[in-house]
Amino acid sequence: MKPKKRIALVIGSGGIKCAAAIGMWRVLQDEGIQVDSVVGCSGGSMYGALIAKHADVGEMNELSKVMWTSDIMQGYTANLKASKDGTLRFNERSGLVDDTVLNEKLKQVFGGLTFADSQVPLKIVATDMLTGEKVTLSEGSLFDAIRASLAIPIIFPPWEVDGRLLIDGGASDPLPIDVAIQDGADIIIAMGFTLDYRIRFRSMTAVQEQLNSIYMNNILTSTYAFYNLAHHAEIFPILPEFDRALSMFDVDKIPDVVERGEQATRQQLPHIKRLLSSFQEI
Amino acid sequence: MMAKNRPRIALVIGSGSVKCASALGLMKVFERENIEVNLVVGCSGGAIYAALIALGWPVEKATEATLRMWTHEVTGKRSSRAMLQLALPWIYKFDESFGLIDDRLLNRRLRDGFDGATFAQTRIPLFVTAADLYNGEQVVMSAGTIAEAVRASISIPYIFPPHKVDGRFLVDGYLSDPLPIGVAIKEGADIIIAMGFESPYQEQVSSLMRYNFQISSVTSNNLLKTNFAFHNLAHHSEIIPIIPEFEQRIKLFDTNKLPYVIEEGERAAEQQLPYIKQLLGR
Numbered sequence: 344m345k346p347k348k349r350i351a352l353v354i355g356s357g358g359i360k361c362a363a364a365i366g367m368w369r370v371l372q373d374e375g376i377q378v379d380s381v382v383g384c385s386g387g388s389m390y391g392a393l394i395a396k397h398a399d400v401g402e403m404n405e406l407s408k409v410m411w412t413s414d415i416m417q418g419y420t421a422n423l424k425a426s427k428d429g430t431l432r433f434n435e436r437s438g439l440v441d442d443t444v445l446n447e448k449l450k451q452v453f454g455g456l457t458f459a460d461s462q463v464p465l466k467i468v469a470t471d472m473l474t475g476e477k478v479t480l481s482e483g484s485l486f487d488a489i490r491a492s493l494a495i496p497i498i499f500p501p502w503e504v505d506g507r508l509l510i511d512g513g514a515s516d517p518l519p520i521d522v523a524i525q526d527g528a529d530i531i532i533a534m535g536f537t538l539d540y541r542i543r544f545r546s547m548t549a550v551q552e553q554l555n556s557i558y559m560n561n562i563l564t565s566t567y568a569f570y571n572l573a574h575h576a577e578i579f580p581i582l583p584e585f586d587r588a589l590s591m592f593d594v595d596k597i598p599d600v601v602e603r604g605e606q607a608t609r610q611q612l613p614h615i616k617r618l619l620s621s622f623q624e625i
Numbered sequence: 626m627m628a629k630n631r632p633r634i635a636l637v638i639g640s641g642s643v644k645c646a647s648a649l650g651l652m653k654v655f656e657r658e659n660i661e662v663n664l665v666v667g668c669s670g671g672a673i674y675a676a677l678i679a680l681g682w683p684v685e686k687a688t689e690a691t692l693r694m695w696t697h698e699v700t701g702k703r704s705s706r707a708m709l710q711l712a713l714p715w716i717y718k719f720d721e722s723f724g725l726i727d728d729r730l731l732n733r734r735l736r737d738g739f740d741g742a743t744f745a746q747t748r749i750p751l752f753v754t755a756a757d758l759y760n761g762e763q764v765v766m767s768a769g770t771i772a773e774a775v776r777a778s779i780s781i782p783y784i785f786p787p788h789k790v791d792g793r794f795l796v797d798g799y800l801s802d803p804l805p806i807g808v809a810i811k812e813g814a815d816i817i818i819a820m821g822f823e824s825p826y827q828e829q830v831s832s833l834m835r836y837n838f839q840i841s842s843v844t845s846n847n848l849l850k851t852n853f854a855f856h857n858l859a860h861h862s863e864i865i866p867i868i869p870e871f872e873q874r875i876k877l878f879d880t881n882k883l884p885y886v887i888e889e890g891e892r893a894a895e896q897q898l899p900y901i902k903q904l905l906g907r
Contacts, residue, residue: 414770427833433832433833435830435836437836470843472839472843473826474826475826475846475847496840497833497836498835510840514840514843514847515843516851540760540761543720544717544721545718545719547711547723547783549719550723550783551837553758554800554841555840557756557801558800558841558845558848559844561848562844562847562848563763565802565848565851565852566851568855569854569855572855572859573854
């Protein structure tokens with residue numbers, strides 16, 4: 344008999360939109376589709392870590408409510424002003440936001456956990472701030488890995504892991520399908536998100552966010568096109584659609600985000616199931 | 626009987642400020658070897674040299690034109706409007722046209738430098754790329770005045786205001802693709818000579834602006850790699866990368882290093898010459 348086909352789940356960067364992974368997880372569990380490894384990037388790394396440890400949907404919903412609130416952005420406006428008039432000196436370890444609250448929240452959920460606590464292999468992707476390279480983390484503290492992967496450039500300070508200064512994985516690869524490819528996955532379910540564009544530019548940070556969106560969306564499109572072409576295993580894209588731009592703190596919209604994730608997964612379900620059954624027949 | 630069509634050669638010059646002058650070195654080698662380029666594509670700094678080459682200006686004239694256009698003075702005058710926007714945002718509304726530098730001198734220099742030339746006056750087809758600030762898409766310009774297109778293509782975020790062309794706000798082409806090989810593919814080139822440059826990383830991240838530049842380098846280098854990998858894999862004609870190496874650090878206005886830059890371009894072209902000749906059946 345042929346060995347079972349390995350299924351990998353990849354959850355890309357997308358801030359609050361990554362909560363759509365909860366909907367995907369619900370569908371996969373309902374349908375009894377077993378996931379053999381998980382890759383997460385930026386916001387996707389939090390949900391990826393919970394899926395890898397087989398958390399239940401309720402626990403994941405709880406995390407969403409805790410995380411996406413405006414208090415994680417404390418000091419932002421004041422620090423922005425201070426950086427403009429020069430009282431706040433910037434260096435490679437700086438961010439505009441004081442990350443105390445963010446760190447506390449992440450520790451509440453992931454403190455004390457390590458990669459070894461996962462039920463299936465988990466990889467988290469970040470970017471080396473100084474060399475621009477993609478960095479894949481797969482051991483040690485989950486908090487450290489997620490915190491690094493989440494370090495939105497300029498907003499949150501970079502995070503040091505094993506002597507390297509790391510920032511948001513989205514800066515090198517917002518949907519790191521290749522990590523799953525390298526691990527030998529046969530079927531890759533990839534949930535990705537495009538960043539929203541603005542229609543108004545009322546501040547310098549608005550311009551910065553727009554530039555980030557342009558870069559990351561272009562990297563997303565082109566890496567996705569490349570992996571699809573280069574890889575011979577099956578890649579199922581799950582790209583939830585949203586009617587309107589979501590702010591990072593639209594906590595009340597989370598049930599809708601989860602629902603969209605579920606819908607997008609169900610759309611691909613017949614294809615995934617057909618592929619799985621064709622493998623089983625062999 | 627009709628002779629077999631000769632392969633169409635495209636030259637693509639990526640973003641890389643003064644380093645893009647390496648293309649002039651490459652043209653020296655091609656002229657010596659009687660290798661004819663049939664179309665040119667340029668992005669950001671590369672757009673300047675793509676235009677000079679498309680106009681058929683000899684290396685000396687092109688060098689002189691660069692020296693006249695690109696000096697420290699073009700960034701010498703701060704935009705008073707930008708200063709007011711930063712200092713008093715509630716009075717001087719921040720909008721998409723923000724740029725720290727007063728661009729009037731740059732615009733005049735480009736107009737004079739290209740002598741009012743239009744795309745219709747080039748000896749071989751010319752394509753200049755920029756990015757749409759509102760949706761991140763690549764915009765390809767191939768009509769109108771060259772100076773306008775080049776101006777849009779070199780709108781370095783924050784430094785120069787975006788440039789409005791045909792009702793669209795355009796920013797530096799590197800935001801969508803730092804080495805726009807895709808344009809040459811669409812134009813049906815058989816052999817694509819792709820001259821690309823990695824963005825330099827900051828030696829020290831000592832201010833918010835440098836931090837921004839560092840993040841820009843990280844993302845644009847990743848975009849460069851992934852786009853190049855995709856085009857290489859997807860395209861069935863030949864793509865020949867020419868990546869000049871520089872031991873000296875070339876900064877934004879190091880036009881005094883032009884002779885050195887041109888020499889390195891020559892050297893890099895010589896390295897690939899045997900392969901190019903082989904493709905041409907020589």
